[in-house]
Amino acid sequence: MTSPLKIAVAGANGRMGRAIQSLLGADPGFAFVGGIGRPGSAGAGLIDRSAAIGVADVILDFTTGSAAAELAGLCAAAGGPALVIGATGFEPDELELIAEAAGSIPILRSGNFSIGLNMLMGLVAQAARALPAEGWDIEILEAHHNRKIDAPSGTALMLGEAAASGRGVSLASVERRARDGITGERPQGEIGFAVLRAGGIVGEHSVLFAAAEEVITLSHSALDRAMFARGALAAARWLAGRAPGEYSMRDVLGLAPGAGGQAG
Ligand SMILES: NC(=O)C1=CN([C@@H]2O[C@H](COP(=O)(O)OP(=O)(O)OC[C@H]3O[C@@H](n4cnc5c(N)ncnc54)[C@H](OP(=O)(O)O)[C@@H]3O)[C@@H](O)[C@H]2O)C=CC1
Numbered sequence: 001m002t003s004p005l006k007i008a009v010a011g012a013n014g015r016m017g018r019a020i021q022s023l024l025g026a027d028p029g030f031a032f033v034g035g036i037g038r039p040g041s042a043g044a045g046l047i048d049r050s051a052a053i054g055v056a057d058v059i060l061d062f063t064t065g066s067a068a069a070e071l072a073g074l075c076a077a078a079g080g081p082a083l084v085i086g087a088t089g090f091e092p093d094e095l096e097l098i099a100e101a102a103g104s105i106p107i108l109r110s111g112n113f114s115i116g117l118n119m120l121m122g123l124v125a126q127a128a129r130a131l132p133a134e135g136w137d138i139e140i141l142e143a144h145h146n147r148k149i150d151a152p153s154g155t156a157l158m159l160g161e162a163a164a165s166g167r168g169v170s171l172a173s174v175e176r177r178a179r180d181g182i183t184g185e186r187p188q189g190e191i192g193f194a195v196l197r198a199g200g201i202v203g204e205h206s207v208l209f210a211a212a213e214e215v216i217t218l219s220h221s222a223l224d225r226a227m228f229a230r231g232a233l234a235a236a237r238w239l240a241g242r243a244p245g246e247y248s249m250r251d252v253l254g255l256a257p258g259a260g261g262q263a264g
């Protein structure tokens with residue numbers, strides 16, 4: 001019998017951290033070796049980062065962009081463990097840190113661990129490739145619960161990357177993250193984002209392709225965050241023992257070619 005995969009969870013007391021721990025307890029293929037809280041925090045089941053790095057096969061990070069990037073640097077400096085990053089809300093320099101760390105350890109980062117959403121990315125890229133930017137506007141709408149701290153969501157940015165890749169442009173060159181006041185007419189080729197925060201919404205994403213006389217909407221609804229937790233554990237299982245490098249959920253699902261990025 002193979003020994004269980006040793007998992008530590010950063011952000012252990014958060015919504016996702018708790019969802020993952022409740023799955024871990026029910027699966028003999030995994031052994032929970034401890035949660036990581038904020039530096040200096042203590043509590044039942046919490047261990048510090050260096051203890052987790054020393055004992056885990058894979059750390060799952062559901063904290064914040066800055067905390068996840070810092071953890072990636074620490075794991076890389078120690079030569080392991082593998083890291084699955086689900087956190088979102090990254091600054092460009094934090095993404096660079098993660099890319100650098102992936103030179104030493106395997107890192108899988110995804111702003112969304114759902115199967116359906118990762119499939120949707122391929123459909124969005126395909127539609128963006130097929131519909132000319134002259135005459136077809138792309139807008140991405142996301143809605144989440146009122147405790148979410150980053151916007152647009154990591155998933156919305158992944159969908160934006162997929163749309164931009166379909167059009168053969170970089171998202172940074174065409175994105176419009178917010179609108180307010182006298183904005184002027186919408187420039188052709190722009191990819192716009194709109195954000196809602198309300199109540200307990202788990203995660204809603206829609207991509208609109210709008211022409212003068214018709215609109216196509218591709219959308220995804222997350223109904224329960226246990227689904228994200230299951231995807232993250234599947235990612236951990238897939239990542240353990242891989243060569244150093246930066247991977248995505250689309251690699252796990254075999255959907256990678258032509259996928260667009262992992263902006264998250
Ligand atoms: N990829 C995916 O499929 C999904 C990604 N997410 C992303 O995961 C992240 C967490 O979401 P969620 O669980 O809802 O958020 P929560 O706020 O519920 O949890 C975040 C946890 O991280 C902890 N934390 C914050 N900073 C640090 C730090 N520096 N070191 C260690 N721990 C830290 C917080 O501690 P404290 O309790 O002290 O504040 C908290 O327990 C978000 O970025 C979210 O967007 C969410 C769902 C799915």
Ligand SMILES: O=C(O)C1=N[C@H](C(=O)O)C[C@H](O)C1
Nearest residue numbers: 088111148153154155156203
């Ligand atoms: O914070 C959340 O809750 C979620 N965050 C991720 C994101 O930013 O896209 C994924 C999911 O939509 C839930």
